[in-house]
Amino acid sequence: MPAAPPAPSDGLTVGQVATRLGVTVRALHHWDEIGLARPSARTAAGYRLYTADDVERLQRIVVYRETGLGLDAVRAVLDGPTTDVPAALRAQRAEVAARAERLRQLGVGLDGFIEAHERGLVLTAEQQAAILGPGWDPGWSAEARRRYGDTAEWLRYAERSASRGPQEWQGAADALAGVEVALGEAMDDGVVPGGPEANRLAERHREVFSASCFPLSRQMQVCLARRFEAEPGFAAHYDGVRPGLASWFRRIVDANARTHGIDPATATWE
Known part of the structure; x- marks a missing residue:
């Protein structure tokens, strides 16, 4: 037993x-x-x-x-x-305080990620207007969240948004605006969709958009260009750069996709 x-x-x-x-x-x-x-x-x-x-x-x-x-x-x-016990405990107290500060900063970072996932742009309406221009509608972020909130692209966008302040967003907005100006000038100069210059501009737009928002494949760019042409808010923005630019941009994106073996009529968001 x-x-x-x-x-x-x-x-x-x-x-x-x-x-x-x-x-x-x-x-x-x-x-x-x-x-x-x-x-x-x-x-x-x-x-x-x-x-x-x-x-x-x-x-x-x-x-x-x-x-x-x-x-x-x-x-x-x-x-x-x-052993100097008080000294040892003071040293430990300092380490605990440093760890607490790291946790506090982590909490602030998590708050930023939460806000970015829920709102997209972690900017006030005033900051959005100043950076993105008076034609920007703050409601577009909420609409994008409703449409794409469960996608990998929205996740990447939110991750970038959480790490950006007004200055970083200004740089991203300026880069996209530069592409739009170049597109308008090319249209004025009679650049033909499918030609080398038009294809270069389509690729430049895709690269800048990918760096500013989320990685954009050529198939996704085709879908995006169709939205820019079809939806009044986006069309007004592009046509505000040059009348007819939304449709012209869609045509050069379609033509560039064809040169890479993509049929724009069957392109999907992938």
């Missing part, structure tokens, strides 16, 4: 101590193995027994561990005759 559990006066078993102190049996075994907290007694069957003094030491270990001290530091505090 197995030996009966020892009475409390004889000491506590590993399991009883683990329950009392809220630690694992594995931790107690480890502390025993490294000589940090060894039980002072054994049962007749050889099982560990912790005396009252042993449990008191373990309680101190648990307290210091909860402050973040490593096991070597705990040993030095408990056993080192020359």
